[in-house]
Amino acid sequence: MKKISILGSTGSIGTQTLDIVTSHPDNFQVVGLATGTNITLLARQIAQFKPEIVAICDETKVNDLKSLLTGIEHQPIILAGEEGIIEVARYGDSESVVTGIVGCAGLLPTIAAIKAGKDIALANKETLIAGGPVVLPLVQKHGVKLLPADSEHSAIFQCLQGVPSNGLRRIILTASGGSFRDLPVEKLNTVTVADALKHPNWSMGKKITIDSATLMNKGLEVIEAHYLFGLDYDRIDIVIHPQSIIHSLIELEDTSVLAQLGWPDMRLPLLYALSWPDRIHTDWPSLDLVKAGDLTFREPDHHKYPCMGLAYSAGIAGGAMPAVLNAANEEAVALFLSEKIGFLDIPRLIEITCDRFSSHNTSTPTLEDIIEADRWAREEVRNQMLLAR
Numbered sequence: 001m002k003k004i005s006i007l008g009s010t011g012s013i014g015t016q017t018l019d020i021v022t023s024h025p026d027n028f029q030v031v032g033l034a035t036g037t038n039i040t041l042l043a044r045q046i047a048q049f050k051p052e053i054v055a056i057c058d059e060t061k062v063n064d065l066k067s068l069l070t071g072i073e074h075q076p077i078i079l080a081g082e083e084g085i086i087e088v089a090r091y092g093d094s095e096s097v098v099t100g101i102v103g104c105a106g107l108l109p110t111i112a113a114i115k116a117g118k119d120i121a122l123a124n125k126e127t128l129i130a131g132g133p134v135v136l137p138l139v140q141k142h143g144v145k146l147l148p149a150d151s152e153h154s155a156i157f158q159c160l161q162g163v164p165s166n167g168l169r170r171i172i173l174t175a176s177g178g179s180f181r182d183l184p185v186e187k188l189n190t191v192t193v194a195d196a197l198k199h200p201n202w203s204m205g206k207k208i209t210i211d212s213a214t215l216m217n218k219g220l221e222v223i224e225a226h227y228l229f230g231l232d233y234d235r236i237d238i239v240i241h242p243q244s245i246i247h248s249l250i251e252l253e254d255t256s257v258l259a260q261l262g263w264p265d266m267r268l269p270l271l272y273a274l275s276w277p278d279r280i281h282t283d284w285p286s287l288d289l290v291k292a293g294d295l296t297f298r299e300p301d302h303h304k305y306p307c308m309g310l311a312y313s314a315g316i317a318g319g320a321m322p323a324v325l326n327a328a329n330e331e332a333v334a335l336f337l338s339e340k341i342g343f344l345d346i347p348r349l350i351e352i353t354c355d356r357f358s359s360h361n362t363s364t365p366t367l368e369d370i371i372e373a374d375r376w377a378r379e380e381v382r383n384q385m386l387l388a389r
Helices: 010-025 038-050 059-068 081-090 103-115 125-142 151-159 186-188 205-215 218-229 267-275 306-317 321-337 345-360 367-388
Strands: 004-009 028-035 051-058 077-080 095-101 119-122 146-148 169-175 237-240 246-252 255-260
Touching: 004 010, 004 103, 004 125, 004 246, 010 038, 010 095, 010 103, 028 038, 028 081, 028 345, 038 051, 038 077, 051 059, 051 081, 059 077, 059 186, 077 081, 081 237, 081 321, 095 103, 095 267, 095 345, 103 119, 103 125, 103 205, 103 321, 103 367, 119 125, 119 169, 125 146, 125 218, 125 321, 125 367, 146 151, 146 218, 146 267, 146 367, 151 218, 151 255, 151 267, 205 321, 205 345, 218 237, 218 306, 246 367, 306 321, 306 345, 321 345, 321 367, 345 367
Parallel strands: 004 028, 004 095, 028 051, 051 077, 095 119, 119 146, 169 237
Antiparallel strands: 169 246, 246 255
């Protein structure tokens, strides 16, 4: 029985993790839940999973949540705000914390969990992208495990089991190509938010679905792979794989290539991050290669997906530049989702912001440097949007 806490329990990652808990009640027990604003779903989760502690980001909804819990026998500790989320992350005897909070908001709770000696099932890639220079030394200092819970890095991690430390030559990240993979680049200037949210393969939250459409998600994953697996950026490649059956590959020093395959289902990497090094039997549908049919691949179009190049450049620059890239992207995507900018404005605003920060970058940022870089980048994107009007 492994005790776990979930940050972002009402989002896509959180609900799928709780699906795993429901299916394997003898393997997992929920200690803490944290979410943003969805108190209706959180109340149902409290009734079903009986956590010891919960937190909501929106402090104004605490009383409403308490009202929803009237009549429920189990009453957890209820906290609110960023400090509440942090407390859930480090609380009690949970052994592993699933970080499903979207964006850089997951950084401080993840650091708190690491300092409290919790293993991390990392579903929030932005935490490591923005905070890698700070997070990795803390992981080593506190002797915790940082296990990838997204499909691509889980695939790499699974393929690396049994590979000697000097055996890895190259990482190959697969990308679905997102909502516009078959749309000519010259038509991107007219696409709508509704168009961008129609992902052909995966069911995900809005922000990650837009990142998939711009392929920024893959650029961010390149930076995350660099931090997780220690390869230089010229040894991490991206390939478009429309079927999303091969979740990523590794090439070994003798040119052997290993891949992890499966139906597009986020529960598998989440389960592996929670159960490693064990494998837990599931009743999920097995991969049928005949049913899957042809598996195809093509090189990504850097003209169509400029965010990839921006991510590689930010990663190579290092320091706080990945934090700036990530924050600028979060802000630009939010503006696009609220229909304040067009789709092609996303990479434009990110590039301007990164260029303006380049003279201020430092190679060894502190946590305070990273937080300030994040704040500055968000403000810069908003300023640039206003200037363009």
